Amino acid sequence: PAMELETPKGNKWISMETPPMEPVNAIRMELETFAGSIRSSTPPPVTLEDGLGALQVAYQILDQIEKSATYA
Known part of the structure; x- marks a missing residue:
């Protein structure tokens, strides 16, 4: 599928x-990777620090x- 978008420089597909x-x-x-x-x-x-992040x-x-959701 394709669509056209309006941009400040004109429409782009x-x-x-x-x-x-x-x-x-x-x-x-x-689990397989860890094992x-x-x-x-x-x-x-993936390090422990990566997982925590x-x-x-x-x-x-x-x-x-x-x-x-509270503002909606």
Whole structure:
């Protein structure tokens, strides 16, 4: 599908495509990767600090959703 957008410099056309994706069980993949790191004595691809940062961002998003819902 394509659509036209108004911009300050005139209208622009954009097209959108949805690439094919295979279903993935993210939790299973995460656990398999973690187990592989333990078996091979290598650091996991996502550090504890990375996970904590992602969790903090997720909580900030939830807070903003809750705040915006009270104003709607």
